[in-house]
């Protein structure tokens with residue numbers, strides 16, 4: 001499997017997209033009943049001051065059916081997933097989960113994924129973890145790795161082919 | 176003789192591939208406190224770093240890891256706050272969504288795995304505070320950290336969302352403070368206590384991530400707090416490893432000693448700084464040690 005299968009609009013993604021769409025539609029329906037635009041989510045939002053994310057507006061836009069606009073915007077990628085909005089919303093709307101849904105949708109639609117997500121995903125596919133053993137720098141500018149520190153071997157998937165098969169199914173199946 | 180309680184350690188990605196100080200200090204102090212740590216083969220990423228890309232993948236990976244621990248009938252000790260959230264959320268989904276549970280288990284069959292949702296999941300903070308207990312911790316203190324004003328950073332993923340059950344309170348967590356008192360330090364709170372470390376943005380907006388880190392550290396520095404403890408490899412990577420860079424984003428020269436909680440506990444236990452991986456902290460931890468000696 002290549003990264004394309006998991007992240008592009010290729011044939012296997014159709015079902016995943018459908019599922020995501022169902023999820024977002026459900027969120028859309030539910031929030032139109034519950035969110036009363038009090039703005040509490042935005043007042044505590046970690047990404048608000050720094051990056052102008054306004055979770056209550058994300059909810060309002062979704063409520064109005066501007067799904068495509070949201071999926072294609074950069075703002076959905078500024079969320080720090082601090083979950084304060086989910087914790088504090090008096091109506092249990094959870095803007096953070098809407099944002100995750102929107103980002104997933106962007107990926108499933110073949111939009112370019114920002115930053116290092118692709119690299120991390122590739123690493124998970126090839127060895128199970130987001131990165132392999134790194135050299136750490138000490139205060140005296142020496143470099144060390146885990147075995148030199150007497151730490152036990154790294155736990156990672158033993159049979160990578162089998163591990164792959166499982167993940168492959170997520171890309172292919174409806175999950 | 177009572178049997179030692181055993182936990183499978185779920186290391187995740189970041190701690191075992193670069194945040195060695197956390198792992199070293201955990202492996203020093205936890206067995207001393209009567210808990211046996213068991214290493215298992217075959218774990219993968221918890222899935223949380225992929226949540227923005229594909230939430231099903233996150234869920235699948237979390238369930239896969241829990242299933243591995245289940246094979247050995249062990250409860251799971253998860254030192255990373257992000258991993259802890261992912262695994263807890265998986266457990267929550269499995270409890271409330273039997274259909275999803277069935278589907279994920281169907282996929283896990285490819286690796287001959289299955290998860291029935293029976294594992295207990297603990298993090299460093301509740302393992303120390305609830306399961307080991309303050310009294311036991313206190314009994315091991317050889318060098319109480321008198322006069323050290325320390326502030327606690329819990330990390331967003333550890334405290335929220337309370338709806339799925341988190342090890343500490345979401346708005347006023349106090350367990351680290353209680354542990355700090357037990358080792359003789361002076362827990363010091365600050366208005367920025369619940370502020371995010373910035374790490375989740377490291378992936379796509381590194382500059383903003385560091386600004387977030389810098390802002391919090393600057394506030395702590397200005398309040399004359401002697402140091403900070405954290406309990407998540409992502410938070411620590413920001414506050415300790417990247418402190419100098421974070422300072423540049425807020426035009427401040429930052430010098431806040433940042434330690435993993437188990438490192439500070441280890442110092443109070445009289446363990447050697449080397450064994451606790453203190454050599455790997457890049458923030459000015461020597462400032463704390465000097466204070467301690469003074």
Ligand code: SF4
Pocket residue numbers: 034035036037038039040041042055056059088089090091092093094095
């Ligand atoms: S806090 Fe909840 S109800 Fe209030 S605006 Fe935000 S999402 Fe809507």
Ligand code: SF4
Pocket residue numbers: 041044045046047048053055078079080081082083084085086095096099
């Ligand atoms: S989870 Fe995202 S949207 Fe919600 S408060 Fe935090 S940064 Fe803002």
